Amino acid sequence: METDIAKNGTPLTVKDFKSDQSVRWCPGCGDYMILAMMQKALTNMSPKKENTLCVSGIGCSSRITYYMDTYGIHSIHGRAIAVSTGAKLANPDLNVWTFTGDGDCMAIGGNHFIHACRRNIDLNIVIFNNKIYGMTKGQSSPTTPEGLKTKTAPEGSYENPFNIGEIAIGAGATFFARVPDNNPKMMEDVMMQAYNHKGTSVIEVLQNCVIFTDGIHEQITGKDTKDENQVILEQGKPILFGKEKEKGLKIDRMRIKKIAIEDEIGGSLVHDAEDPDALLHIALANMQYPDFPVAMGVIRKVATKSFEENVHGAIKAAKERSSFNTASDLFRSGNTWEVN
Amino acid sequence: MNINKNLGELTMAESVLTKEMKKVVIRFSGDSGDGMQLTGDMFSQSSGIAGNDLTTIPDYPAEIRAPQGSIGGVSSFQIQIGGTEIYTPGDTVDVLVAMNPAALAANLRFLKSGGTIIVDVDSFTSKNLKKADYESNPLDDKTLEEFQVIKAPATSMTKEALKDLGLETQATTRSKNMFALGLILYLFSRPLEKTIAFIENKFSKKPLLVEANKLALNAGYNFADSTELVVKSVFIPPAKLPKGTYRNIDGNKAIAWGLLAASENSGRKLSLSSYPITPASEILHELSARRDLGAIVFQAEDEIAAITAAIGASFSGNLSVTTTSGPGASLKSEAMGLAVISEIPLVIVNVQRAGPSTGLPTKTEQSDLNQALYGRHGEAPMVIMAASSPDDCFHFSYMAAKIALENVTPVMLLSDSYLASGTSPWRVPEKGELEGIKIPRFEGNPEDWQPYMRQPEFLNRYWMSPGDAGFEHRIGGLEKKEITGNLTYEPLNHEKMTKLREEKIDRLSAKLPKQEVIGATSGKLLVVGWGSTYGAINTAVTELMEDGEKDIGFTHFNYIKPLPENTEAIFKNYDQILVCELNNGQFVHYLRSIYPHFNYRQFNKIQGQPFFTSEIKAQIINQLSE
Numbered sequence: 001m002e003t004d005i006a007k008n009g010t011p012l013t014v015k016d017f018k019s020d021q022s023v024r025w026c027p028g029c030g031d032y033m034i035l036a037m038m039q040k041a042l043t044n045m046s047p048k049k050e051n052t053l054c055v056s057g058i059g060c061s062s063r064i065t066y067y068m069d070t071y072g073i074h075s076i077h078g079r080a081i082a083v084s085t086g087a088k089l090a091n092p093d094l095n096v097w098t099f100t101g102d103g104d105c106m107a108i109g110g111n112h113f114i115h116a117c118r119r120n121i122d123l124n125i126v127i128f129n130n131k132i133y134g135m136t137k138g139q140s141s142p143t144t145p146e147g148l149k150t151k152t153a154p155e156g157s158y159e160n161p162f163n164i165g166e167i168a169i170g171a172g173a174t175f176f177a178r179v180p181d182n183n184p185k186m187m188e189d190v191m192m193q194a195y196n197h198k199g200t201s202v203i204e205v206l207q208n209c210v211i212f213t214d215g216i217h218e219q220i221t222g223k224d225t226k227d228e229n230q231v232i233l234e235q236g237k238p239i240l241f242g243k244e245k246e247k248g249l250k251i252d253r254m255r256i257k258k259i260a261i262e263d264e265i266g267g268s269l270v271h272d273a274e275d276p277d278a279l280l281h282i283a284l285a286n287m288q289y290p291d292f293p294v295a296m297g298v299i300r301k302v303a304t305k306s307f308e309e310n311v312h313g314a315i316k317a318a319k320e321r322s323s324f325n326t327a328s329d330l331f332r333s334g335n336t337w338e339v340n
Numbered sequence: 341m342n343i344n345k346n347l348g349e350l351t352m353a354e355s356v357l358t359k360e361m362k363k364v365v366i367r368f369s370g371d372s373g374d375g376m377q378l379t380g381d382m383f384s385q386s387s388g389i390a391g392n393d394l395t396t397i398p399d400y401p402a403e404i405r406a407p408q409g410s411i412g413g414v415s416s417f418q419i420q421i422g423g424t425e426i427y428t429p430g431d432t433v434d435v436l437v438a439m440n441p442a443a444l445a446a447n448l449r450f451l452k453s454g455g456t457i458i459v460d461v462d463s464f465t466s467k468n469l470k471k472a473d474y475e476s477n478p479l480d481d482k483t484l485e486e487f488q489v490i491k492a493p494a495t496s497m498t499k500e501a502l503k504d505l506g507l508e509t510q511a512t513t514r515s516k517n518m519f520a521l522g523l524i525l526y527l528f529s530r531p532l533e534k535t536i537a538f539i540e541n542k543f544s545k546k547p548l549l550v551e552a553n554k555l556a557l558n559a560g561y562n563f564a565d566s567t568e569l570v571v572k573s574v575f576i577p578p579a580k581l582p583k584g585t586y587r588n589i590d591g592n593k594a595i596a597w598g599l600l601a602a603s604e605n606s607g608r609k610l611s612l613s614s615y616p617i618t619p620a621s622e623i624l625h626e627l628s629a630r631r632d633l634g635a636i637v638f639q640a641e642d643e644i645a646a647i648t649a650a651i652g653a654s655f656s657g658n659l660s661v662t663t664t665s666g667p668g669a670s671l672k673s674e675a676m677g678l679a680v681i682s683e684i685p686l687v688i689v690n691v692q693r694a695g696p697s698t699g700l701p702t703k704t705e706q707s708d709l710n711q712a713l714y715g716r717h718g719e720a721p722m723v724i725m726a727a728s729s730p731d732d733c734f735h736f737s738y739m740a741a742k743i744a745l746e747n748v749t750p751v752m753l754l755s756d757s758y759l760a761s762g763t764s765p766w767r768v769p770e771k772g773e774l775e776g777i778k779i780p781r782f783e784g785n786p787e788d789w790q791p792y793m794r795q796p797e798f799l800n801r802y803w804m805s806p807g808d809a810g811f812e813h814r815i816g817g818l819e820k821k822e823i824t825g826n827l828t829y830e831p832l833n834h835e836k837m838t839k840l841r842e843e844k845i846d847r848l849s850a851k852l853p854k855q856e857v858i859g860a861t862s863g864k865l866l867v868v869g870w871g872s873t874y875g876a877i878n879t880a881v882t883e884l885m886e887d888g889e890k891d892i893g894f895t896h897f898n899y900i901k902p903l904p905e906n907t908e909a910i911f912k913n914y915d916q917i918l919v920c921e922l923n924n925g926q927f928v929h930y931l932r933s934i935y936p937h938f939n940y941r942q943f944n945k946i947q948g949q950p951f952f953t954s955e956i957k958a959q960i961i962n963q964l965s966e
Binding site: 019066088089093279332340 | 388389391541582583586587588599601603611613634635638641642644645651652653655657658662676682741767768769791806808809812813814815817
């Protein structure tokens with residue numbers, strides 16, 4: 001048994017996190033990379049397998065829980081975050097990973113998403129953003145770009161899409177990162193950072209759906225275009241992009257502007273994900289192709305107390321203050337009388 | 341007006357009060373700010389200490405602050421006390437306390453002919469009379485001819501008694517409820533000591549308030565004593581109750597406490613995830629205050645988050661509960677399906693109110709039974725239980741938790757607005773008195789275990805949770821292969837699993853207590869009730885039997901799905917079965933669907949109000965003569 005290995009202190013391997021169920025995503029789907037990197041990242045996290053919980057909602061993304069050999073809940077549409085919240089509050093020792101998609105999380109589950117961000121409960125939420133409803137076969141989602149033709153927008157979508165990072169940070173998220181589905185190293189690194197962050201960590205994966213939105217992220221994530229159209233953020237380092245890292249960003253009259261480094265005496269903006277002020281983080285998260293390079297990596301990571309720490313801290317304090325040791329003490333307190 | 345002339349003045353109607361009485365109904369009423377709920381609460385306490393059995397019900401405006409002095413702003417508290425077992429707060433009232441004209445106007449219809457009215461005569465000013473739509477003063481005209489009226493100058497005498505304390509006028513006026521309480525305590529031959537102790541305890545941080553309340557209480561008591569009321573005092577002998585420590589408890593608190601006891605006896609932490617909704621919120625409030633006993637309480641962002649978080653907490657291994665009322669239960673219904681197909685322990689409490697939609701949110705009804713039984717997509721059977729008195733809410737919430745944990749299944753407990761806010765004395769269980777709770781854990785090697793293996797007797801799964809090494813498994817909303825829990829679309833497997841989930845609920849009936857009958861075990865008529873109507877139906881049947889009626893039996897259901905094993909065996913002994921319920925016939929419909937071969941009759945009330953005993957009696961008499 002894998003657990004015997006864990007007990008003996010032998011490090012767990014990727015194989016230990018693979019369930020016996022065959023993986024049934026379409027060949028070429030971006031989900032495979034997320035699954036592989038999740039299994040790999042878990043081998044480096046300290047909670048044992050039996051203290052790892054994967055929760056998902058409904059959609060292609062949410063099948064992932066069946067493929068992970070951990071405790072898992074494949075819940076109902078939109079509710080993965082709420083299920084995870086209850087599980088984590090009940091047992092704060094759990095390493096909880098929540099998997100969801102742009103439809104599951106931003107449409108039917110939007111309320112739970114913003115409230116998790118507001119509370120800062122220690123969940124790691126991975127959002128598979130392929131900008132379409134895949135499992136129900138091609139309807140518009142809240143992140144579907146304007147103009148994209150879908151089954152429910154045959155002439156092209158005329159809805160204004162959500163930017164996940166803007167909503168997350170706006171709702172109070174203390175951790176937001178974005179990764180493409182073709183950069184395994186970055187994905188693993190971001191997962192580790194999310195794991196080490198106490199509080200709600202939101203990871204948006206730009207994930208390719210080979211059936212309905214194939215290539216939708218291509219301009220951002222493609223081999224030939226990514227240097228121009230992605231900017232990878234690193235803590236404490238200047239924000240640079242372009243083939244030769246010759247471009248950067250600056251703030252001009254409250255707005256982000258692209259700059260050529262050689263023209264700029266002060267150099268590019270230095271990334272500080274740990275700045276509690278969210279204004280610049282939202283601006284970075286909002287940068288969109290083609291006007292800007294799309295920000296990747298950890299955009300925001302601010303340390304503060306998490307919800308479950310506060311809840312369990314309050315319980316501990318209340319217990320210490322209380323004169324009740326058992327329920328019976330409570331039942332017999334106050335105004336009672338005896339019948340003999 | 342000459343106060344002295346009016347002190348303790350009585351009209352000449354014959355009083356319903358006598359020196360010794362088996363039971364009495366008292367209704368305290370006043371403006372929302374007059375402290376009538378506290379007054380009633382303190383009188384309940386005093387009655388419990390005196391050894392009486394009792395049942396209480398509050399009746400207050402739905403608005404947080406209705407205009408002062410208006411009929412809409414009247415707050416009332418009704419209590420029935422007795423030397424026999426008391427199951428209802430009473431249909432009609434023997435003593436009405438009315439602190440202003442609006443309270444009199446709003447409550448006079450409840451008073452028996454010959455009943456006693458105690459009014460604060462000082463409040464019958466022309467301004468207040470006008471607010472209560474009185475054209476002339478009812479104390480001076482013939483409105484109250486058939487009643488005993490005690491005109492007590494509560495405001496002025498309280499002012500006088502408190503004049504040396506240096507309190508503001510408003511604080512002084514507020515103490516007049518204690519004047520009224522003092523008067524009532526005198527009327528029912530109660531010593532003041534225990535009530536004074538209650539006051540000292542309640543306001544321990546405000547010594548001036550303690551002093552004010554004591555002075556007012558004494559003033560009321562002395563007023564009654566010195567004016568020599570015609571009915572000097574009424575004695576109600578103590579009821580024969582089982583020995584033990586008692587306290588007065590309302591249904592919502594009793595549910596919260598039952599869950600705490602179940603958590604302790606199962607060794608599982610208690611997780612409550614709820615969203616505020618009338619009339620269930622007090623359970624959420626009470627358990628929020630019970631962080632001191634380790635309760636993990638989560639106020640969710642909506643009803644759906646509340647139940648799904650509860651599902652997460654259950655999977656984590658806690659005793660997990662979500663509480664709501666009908667509209668919230670509707671929102672939760674999809675997630676109930678997840679709990680059913682995953683087969684996890686979960687307690688769902690529905691404190692029913694009158695619906696549909698917002699309906700009458702502060703009024704009582706039993707109309708969510710169909711929803712509880714059938715209100716889910718797919719074949720999604722669930723254990724359904726219903727509490728029948730404020731104090732037995734403790735027992736049934738404990739049992740709901742016990743069944744959920746032991747049978748690894750969702751359970752729905754129905755209460756309602758009437759039980760939630762009503763109170764009755766509850767005997768605190770002695771150590772070891774509650775049945776133990778044994779969670780079915782797999783004790784062998786994980787290799788010999790599978791997530792959807794079942795124990796043969798009740799077909800429950802074993803309950804393994806995160807932290808249990810080697811038992812890692814997945815649950816979810818998709819259909820499962822029997823035993824392994826792997827996903828499958830196999831047609832025959834789905835049919836088998838559907839039937840297993842149903843049978844798992846059905847088999848529980850062997851575990852349930854046998855259904856009992858009060859009165860004749862066979863004969864012309866069986867009266868049937870369920871849930872909160874127990875008090876009214878039981879009192880009606882008992883009174884009819886005391887009057888010599890021998891041909892009726894009564895059986896009351898707390899377990900709705902499954903029904904107790906001997907249900908049919910009881911039903912077949914009667915010519916007719918009269919099902920009484922506060923809806924349009926949902927339980928009778930359910931019974932007809934299971935046992936279609938009996939001769940059912942139904943009595944339904946859908947007014948947002950509980951049954952009166954008199955209504956049930958009339959219906960039974962009518963039925964017997966059919």
